[in-house]
Amino acid sequence: MTISTAPVIELHSVSKKFGDRMAVDGLDLEVPAGVCFGLLGPNGAGKTTTLRMIYGVTRPTSGTIRVFAMDVGQSTRAVRxxxxxxxxxxxxxxxxxxxxxxxxxxxxxxxxxxxxxxRVEELIDFLELRSHADVPVKRLSGGFQRRLAIALSLVNGPELLILDEPTTGLDPAVRLALWSRIRNLRAAGTTVLITTHYMDEAQRLCDRVAVVSAGKVIRAGAPASLIAALAAETIEFDCSIEEEAALLDGFAEHARRLRIGQRLIIYLANTTGLIDHIRRSDQGDRRPIIVRPTNLEDVYLSLTGTSLEGDA
Ligand SMILES: Nc1ncnc2c1ncn2[C@@H]1O[C@H](COP(=O)(O)OP(=O)(O)OP(=O)(O)O)[C@@H](O)[C@H]1O
Ligand SMILES: [Mg+2]
Incomplete structure (x- = not known):
């Protein structure tokens, strides 16, 4: 027998208007119980506004938001x-x-x-705050303040933890330590909704992600399936716009690709044929080429483009 549990968070056609600006525009989202779910998207995409609506500090202009199967607007305290x-x-x-x-x-x-x-002692240990536990917050570094903010969100032993860019500005060691804490919480059954601009973080931590742009979900799924759907391999090299057609001819003219200035990034199932073709075209002039497995950042960039595109 399978036990189906209702999603912890359900958003149906949720919109939020600030003046005549649509910050969130008909957003649908379902976060199942026990997963780490990543909300990804460019600056201004509507991520923080969405989290604030889920917490009930901002009311949606239209649509329904249910958390723990309760309407957030009607049961704000019970949800919180x-x-x-x-x-x-x-x-x-x-x-x-x-x-x-x-x-x-x-x-x-x-x-x-x-x-x-x-509980206080446990959280001080959990987020490794012991050495600074008695120092006024105003004298703490940004990283310690962030850790404390996360500790505060865990005081009530939440079933759902929402983290808006928890690791922005943290040093690599602290980021790694925080990831391990988030994994521990998830393993203990906490559902986690996280936003981040670090795609390596989302790829490592999240069971599912949704990419939002201009207030709408444009793609959702497990990182591994989104990556597999784009291409197994990614190839990067510098080439001018004039060279591009001849270099890709017969090998990658239909492949998904991204140009950032001189840099061309192409997503392919297999890059061998293209590399040989580039080497032949370059006639011994060895153009540096990088071949690597496709990652979530590639998926993200292929969906959202690059903000520098217009300036290139
Ligand atoms: N209180 C507000 N009043 C007016 N406009 C707002 C308000 N809060 C957010 N916005 C606008 O709503 C849009 C979405 O903002 P939001 O903060 O949700 O984006 P975000 O995805 O969290 O971006 P970032 O990645 O930069 O944190 C932006 O255009 C922003 O200017
Ligand atoms: Mg934000």
């Missing part, structure tokens, strides 16, 4: 009790230490002693 959120801008009490911030947040969530102290 089971949800943790770290928004793009940290919300911290600057004069207080991380420990004091955690206590304030814990009391807000109606935690009582001795559970409250146990």
């Amino acid at each position: 009790a089971r949800l943790g959120i770290t928004l793009q801008q940290n919300v911290l009490i600057e004069a207080l230490s991380p420990k004091e911030n955690l206590f304030v947040f814990g009391r807000y969530h109606l935690l009582r002693e001795p559970e409250l102290s146990r």
Whole structure:
């Protein structure tokens, strides 16, 4: 017997208008229980606005949002009790230490002693804040502040954790440590909704992703299937627009490709034929060529283009 569980988050035809600007435009989204789901998209695509609507701080102009099978607008408090959120801008009490911030947040969530102290200590260890636990927040580096913001979102032991660009500005070691924490939470059954501009992060962490552009989902799926649907291999080299047709002739003229200035990036099932052709055309002049497995950044760029395209 299969037990079908309702999605943790369901958005149907959700739109949000600011003045005459459509920040979110008929968005449909389903986040199943127990997955890490990545919301990806260019600056201004509507990701933060979508997260704010899921948390109930912003009301949609139209459409329905259900979290834990409840209407967010009608059951905001019940939804929030089971949800943790770290928004793009940290919300911290600057004069207080991380420990004091955690206590304030814990009391807000109606935690009582001795559970409250146990939870605070656990989160200080979980996000490795011990060395700075008693330093006022205003004296902490950006990375420590970010870790504290994430710790705060975990105070109520949420079933759903929402993280808006959690690792922006963090050093590589801290990013790796945070990924491992997010994986631990997911393994323990927490559903995670995350936004990030780092496609390596999304590829490593997320079971499913949705790429949004101008307030709409333009592609959704598991990273591995999205990558497989684009092409197994990616080849990159410099070539002028004038050279392009002759270089690709017979080998890749129908392949998906992206040009960024002189750089040509082509997505192919097999690059061997094209490489031989380029070598023959170059007649001994060895043009540097990179061949690598296609990744989620390629999928993202092939869907959204590059913001520099118009300037190239
Ligand atoms: N409070 C607001 N008032 C007016 N416009 C807003 C408001 N909040 C967001 N917007 C607009 O809505 C659009 C979507 O913004 P949003 O912050 O959701 O994008 P985002 O995908 O999170 O971008 P980023 O990757 O830069 O964080 C933008 O055009 C933004 O200017
Ligand atoms: Mg944002």
